[in-house]
Amino acid sequence: MPQLFALLVGILLVFSPLAEEHKEVAAPTLEEARELIVTVQDIVEYYYVDPVDRQAMLEGALKGLFEALDPHSTYLTPQTLALLREANDGHYYGYGIEVSIEEGVVQVITPLAHSSAHYAGIKPGDILVRVDDLAATPDTMEQLIRYIKTASREDRTLTLTLKREASPMPLTVSLQPSNITIDSAQFQSLPHQVGYLKISSFNRQTTSEVARFSDRIRQEGVQQLILDLRNNPGGMFDAAVQVADMFLDAGLIVSTHGRFLDANNDYYASDAAPLGQLEVVVLINEGSASAAEILAGALKDHHKAILFGQTSFGKGTVQSLIPLMGQQGAIKLTTARYATPNGTFIDKQGIDPDVQVLLEKAIERPIMAESEMNGSWLQDSQLAAAYEWLLQPSRE
Incomplete structure (x- = not known):
């Protein structure tokens, strides 16, 4: 007991009024930081009321370290890393909801097409409050991911509680896991030689999928294209650059800027541009983020496309995946910010559309089956506005 009392007195002395005289304290050296962590x-x-799980304490320390950086830098546990790799490969088993930590809450970026979350009516901008009885907060994200992954393996239904800006009461939805194949690109021909290309995410399959549709576009004589990037949460940086290269025959696509040498790069278009002959309208909204903004920004700055819709999400940083040697996890670390071709940094700002169009009645039909080609897709006010603009006989 005297030993514990002495310890507490020592702690209290650290916060004595004398500390006010030394507000500016030199940053600890690497060795001092290591010693402090070991001491704590x-x-x-020794003193905690219950036995301590050393692994849990280590993961908590790592989590705290990244909280001092930005919401997109984090330590990835083996479970989280596996989910990320599955998503990049274009398929996984789960519930189909993309989330991000924004301003202290867990916010939905987008529900994945043809997923349980999509069919349940979850929308971009919804705030995730609870998953079953587990609170959804930035502090519980790792626990939440483990819980959801376990539930999907066990084929369990999850009950999600969400908060939506337009609804005064919390929303409750039930989700059942399923096999989700992320067809990152879909194409449909519209009347009057207008094509509709929807890119829902950027993964390892996206470039080849868009290339396949570019052959179809050429064969069908499409002259004008609506490129739908709404609710596209982003994904792989390289895939966005490669797709932008299909539209541009020269010039800068995107530049990255960071502290270490390899983080500073300029990415230029080749002269191939199989889609370069098309007149393009790009649809964006608050769910268009990251890699989707790279593509939209490149086409806008090169005057290759007119942007319709709403201001995009505003995630203008690049994350690198750094495996931990001898460990099963990895670090996802923000290593650069990117700028559009005209030098605009869009992080936390987003990209403004050239023509702002709100989505009336919350109706969106971005992916159209052949059976729906009876005009019902024109209920999507943003898509209809883009289509009608392309059909105008004269415009600036």
Whole structure:
């Protein structure tokens, strides 16, 4: 007991009024930081009321370290890393909801097409409050991911509680896991030689999918294209650059800027541009983020496309995946910010459309089956506005 009392007195002395005279304290050296971490760990293990899980404490320390950086930098546990790799490959088993930590809440970026979340009516901008009885907060994200992954393996239905800006009461939806194949690109021909290309995410399959549709576009004599990037949460940086290259025959696509040498790069278009002959309208909204903004920004700055819709999400940073040697996890670390070709940094700003069009009655039909080609897709006010603009006989 005297030993513990002495410890507490020592802690209190650290916060004595004399500390006010030394507000500016030099940053600790790497060795001092290591010693402090070890000291704190020893104190916790010795005095904490219950036995301590060392692995959980280590993961908590890592999590706290990244909280001092930005919402997109984090330590990935083996479970989280596996989910990320599955998504990049274009398929996984789960519930189909993309989320991000924004301003202290867990916010939905987009529900994936043909997923349980999509069919349940979850929308971009919804705030995730609970998953079953587990609170959804930035502090519980790792626990939440483990819980959801376990539930999907066990084929369990999850109950999600959401908060929506337009609804005064919380919303409750039930989701059942399923096999989700992320067809990142879909194409449909519209009347009057107008094509409709929807890119829902950027993964390893996106470039080849868009290339396949470019052959169809050429064969069908499409002259004008609506490129739908709404609710596209982004994905792989390289895929966005490669797709932009299909529309541009020269010039800068995107530049990246960071502290270490390899983080500073300029990415230029080749002269191939199989889609370069098309007149293009791009649809964006608040769910268009990251890689989707790279593509939209490149086409806008090169005057290759007119942007319709709403201001995009505003995620203008690049994350690198750094495996931990001897470990099963990895670090996802923000290593650069990117700028559109005219030098605009869009992080936390987004890209403004050239023509703002709100989505009336919350009706969106971005992916159209042949059976729906009876004009019902024109109920999508943003899509209809883009289509009608392309058909105008004269415009600036």
